[in-house]
Amino acid sequence: MTITVQPAMMHPSPNPGGEVVDPVYRQIRDLVYKVSGIYKAEEKLYLLADGCVRRMKFLGLRTPRQYWDCLTVQPQREQQLRELLNEITTGETCLFRSQPQLDALRKVILPELAAQETKQTTRRLRIWSAGCSTGEESYTLAMNLLEESERLLKGWTIEILATDLNDRSVETAKAGIYGGYALRNTTDYFKRKYFTVVDEKKLQVRPEAKKLITFSRLNLQDDNKMLFMKGMDVIFCCNVLIYFDCASKSKVIKHFFSNLNFGGYFFLGTSESLMKLNDQFHLIHFPGTIAYWKPSLSSGKL
Amino acid sequence: MNPSLTKTIRERVQRIKTMPAIPAVFLPLLKLLAREEVQVDEVVRLVSYDSAIAAQCLRVASSPLFGMAQPPKSIKGAVMSLGLRRVETILLTCCLGQAFPAKKWALDPIVFWRHSLGCAMVCRKISEKLASADREKAYTAGLMHDIGFMVNCLVFSKEFAPVMEHACQEGIPLNEVEQDTLGFTHSDTGRALAEKWGLADDIIEVISHHHAIEDSQAAQPLVALVHISDLLCRMRGMDYGYYERHRVDLIADPAWAILHKEYHDLEGVDLVQFTFELDEAVEDIHTLVSMVFGPAPVRP
Numbered sequence: 001m002t003i004t005v006q007p008a009m010m011h012p013s014p015n016p017g018g019e020v021v022d023p024v025y026r027q028i029r030d031l032v033y034k035v036s037g038i039y040k041a042e043e044k045l046y047l048l049a050d051g052c053v054r055r056m057k058f059l060g061l062r063t064p065r066q067y068w069d070c071l072t073v074q075p076q077r078e079q080q081l082r083e084l085l086n087e088i089t090t091g092e093t094c095l096f097r098s099q100p101q102l103d104a105l106r107k108v109i110l111p112e113l114a115a116q117e118t119k120q121t122t123r124r125l126r127i128w129s130a131g132c133s134t135g136e137e138s139y140t141l142a143m144n145l146l147e148e149s150e151r152l153l154k155g156w157t158i159e160i161l162a163t164d165l166n167d168r169s170v171e172t173a174k175a176g177i178y179g180g181y182a183l184r185n186t187t188d189y190f191k192r193k194y195f196t197v198v199d200e201k202k203l204q205v206r207p208e209a210k211k212l213i214t215f216s217r218l219n220l221q222d223d224n225k226m227l228f229m230k231g232m233d234v235i236f237c238c239n240v241l242i243y244f245d246c247a248s249k250s251k252v253i254k255h256f257f258s259n260l261n262f263g264g265y266f267f268l269g270t271s272e273s274l275m276k277l278n279d280q281f282h283l284i285h286f287p288g289t290i291a292y293w294k295p296s297l298s299s300g301k302l
Numbered sequence: 303m304n305p306s307l308t309k310t311i312r313e314r315v316q317r318i319k320t321m322p323a324i325p326a327v328f329l330p331l332l333k334l335l336a337r338e339e340v341q342v343d344e345v346v347r348l349v350s351y352d353s354a355i356a357a358q359c360l361r362v363a364s365s366p367l368f369g370m371a372q373p374p375k376s377i378k379g380a381v382m383s384l385g386l387r388r389v390e391t392i393l394l395t396c397c398l399g400q401a402f403p404a405k406k407w408a409l410d411p412i413v414f415w416r417h418s419l420g421c422a423m424v425c426r427k428i429s430e431k432l433a434s435a436d437r438e439k440a441y442t443a444g445l446m447h448d449i450g451f452m453v454n455c456l457v458f459s460k461e462f463a464p465v466m467e468h469a470c471q472e473g474i475p476l477n478e479v480e481q482d483t484l485g486f487t488h489s490d491t492g493r494a495l496a497e498k499w500g501l502a503d504d505i506i507e508v509i510s511h512h513h514a515i516e517d518s519q520a521a522q523p524l525v526a527l528v529h530i531s532d533l534l535c536r537m538r539g540m541d542y543g544y545y546e547r548h549r550v551d552l553i554a555d556p557a558w559a560i561l562h563k564e565y566h567d568l569e570g571v572d573l574v575q576f577t578f579e580l581d582e583a584v585e586d587i588h589t590l591v592s593m594v595f596g597p598a599p600v601r602p
Contacts, residue, residue, distance in 0.1 A: 033575060037574075039575060039578040041578055041579075041581050041582050042582035042585075043582065043585070103545065104549075107473065107545065107547045108547050108548065271578065273572075274574075275572070275574070282551050282553065282554060283551070283552070283553060283573060284550065284551055285533070285534070285537040285538075285549070285550040285551075285552060286537065286548075286549055286550075287546060288537070288538070288539065290574065290577065293551070
C-alpha cells in the first residue's frame with residue numbers, strides 16, 4: 001500500500017512565506033521571554049525574526065548567529081536587547097485588540113464581582129487602563145461596560161481611569177478619533193452605536209462612552225502618585241512593563257497589587273507574563289487568556 | 303450515585319455488544335497494552351491483520367506531535383525510531399477513533415477528538431517536564447479520560463442531547479449539567495465501559511475520577527495529571543466547542559498539590575510559558591485530528 005503524505009501538512013511552517021525559520025530565532029525567543037516575559041509563539045515567530053532582521057541590518061550583521069552573540073556576549077548586550085524589544089513591540093494597537101480578555105471580563109469577572117456582597121451595596125466599578133497610549137483600550141473597555149450597564153451592571157457607577165506617561169498620547173486619546181486601521185476589529189454594531197462620523201476616513205467616540213473615562217498623565221514609577229490609585233476592581237496594563245527593567249517592573253507590580261481591591265484582576269498583554277516577579281498574585285486561566293488575581297479575603301489564600 | 307442508576311448504566315453498557323466500526327485489533331491491543339512485557343513482533347503481527355489501521359498509524363507517526371520527520375515505511379520501522387510504547391499509543395489513537403459510529407454523536411466528533419487528543423498531548427508534555435513520570439501512560443490516560451461521552455452518545459442519546467445543548471447555551475461545564483440533570487456523569491458511564499473492556503486499573507481510576515479527584519483512591523498522581531491537562535485544554539482552545547464561563551486557578555487546585563507531592567520537579571515548571579507553548583501545539587492537534595478523523599472544523 002502506498003501512503004501519500006502532504007509535506008506542507010506534516011510540517012506546518014511558522015512563516016506565511018513558507019520559509020523555514022532559523023533555529024537561532026527560537027533561542028532569541030526564549031532569551032526574550034527570560035528577560036521580559038514576552039513570548040512569541042511559533043506562529044508569530046516570523047514577527048520576531050523580522051524584528052531581528054531589521055536590527056541586524058541596522059547593525060550591519062550578516063547572520064542570526066552574529067546577532068545572537070551581540071545579544072548575549074557583547075558588552076552592550078542590555079542595550080541591544082532593549083532595542084530589540086522596542087522593535088518587536090512598537091505601539092501598533094487597535095480597538096478590540098484582545099477578544100478573549102473582553103470575554104473573560106464580561107462573561108466571568110463581572111458576574112463574579114457583581115455577586116460580591118460589598119459590590120451589591122456600593123454598585124461601583126473602577127477599572128484602570130495603565131499605559132493607555134492613544135486610548136484604544138480605554139474606549140474598548142468603556143463600550144463593553146456600557147453594554148453591560150444595560151444588563152448586569154444596571155444602575156452601577158462605572159469609572160475608567162486611563163493614564164499614560166506620554167502627554168501627546170493622552171491628548172490624542174482624549175480626542176477619541178480613529179481611522180480604519182485602529183477600527184479594523186470593531187464591528188458595525190459598535191461603530192454605529194458608539195461613534196459619530198468625522199469624515200470619510202475617521203470616526204469619533206460618542207460622548208456617552210467618553211464620559212466614563214478620566215484621562216490623565218501618570219508615570220508608573222512615581223511612587224507617591226501610585227499610592228493614590230486605590231480601589232481598583234480590574235487593572236489592564238498591556239505591553240507597557242516590557243520597557244521596564246526587572247527591579248522597577250517588580251515595584252510597579254507591587255503597587256498594582258495594593259491598588260487592587262481584594263478579588264480584583266490584573267491583565268497584561270496577551271503574550272506577556274509576570275514570571276517570578278510576584279508571588280502574591282494567583283495565575284488564573286480563562287478561555288483563551290490569562291490574568292492575575294488578588295485573592296479575596298474570604299478565600300483565605302492571602 | 304444511587305444504586306439503581308449504577309445498574310441502569312451497567313445494563314446499557316452491556317448492550318454495547320459489538321460496535322459496528324470497532325477495528326478487530328482494538329481489544330487485543332488493549333490487552334497487550336495492559337501487560338508489562340510486550341514483544342515487538344506481537345504488536346507487528348497484530349497490526350498486520352488490519353492494513354487500514356497500519357497505514358493510518360504510519361501517517362500519524364509522522365505528525366509533529368509524534369516526532370518523526372519522515373513517515374516510517376513499516377510498523378517495525380516506526381517501532382525502531384519511536385519505541386514500542388509510543389507506537390502502541392499511536393495505534394490506540396487510530397483504533398479508538400474508528401470505534402464509534404458517526405451518526406450517533408450528540409457533539410461534533412471532531413470537537414470531541416480535538417479535546418481527547420489535546421488532553422493526551424498535554425498529559426505527555428507535562429510528563430516530559432517531570433523526570434520520573436511515565437509519558438506514554440500519561441498519553442493513554444489523557445486519550446481515554448472522556449470515553450464516557452461516547453457511551454452517553456451511544457446508549458443515553460435521548461437524555462444526553464439536551465444536556466449538551468443546555469451546557470453550550472449557558473456556558474456551564476458539561477459534568478456539572480450531567481450531574482444536575484441526569485444524576486450521573488460521563489465519568490460513571492466511562493467507568494462502566496472501561497471495566498467491560500478490561501482497561502488497566504489506573505486508567506479506570508482516571509476515567510472515573512478526573513472531575514472529582516478527592517474520590518480517587520489509587521493512581522492519584524495520574525488522575526491529577528489528567529485533571530490539570532483537561533482544564534488546560536478547555537482553557538486553551540481544545541474545549542468542547544463552546545465558551546465555558548469559568549475561571550481556573552490551577553496552582554490552587556488540589557490536583558496541583560498531589561502532582562507536586564509526587565513530582566518535585568513540577569516546582570520548576572513555568573505554567574505561563576507552558577501555556578504559551580501549548581498554543582503552538584494546538585495547530586498540530588488540529589492537523590492530527592483531521593488526519594485521523596476527517597476535516598477539522600473552522601473555529602469562529
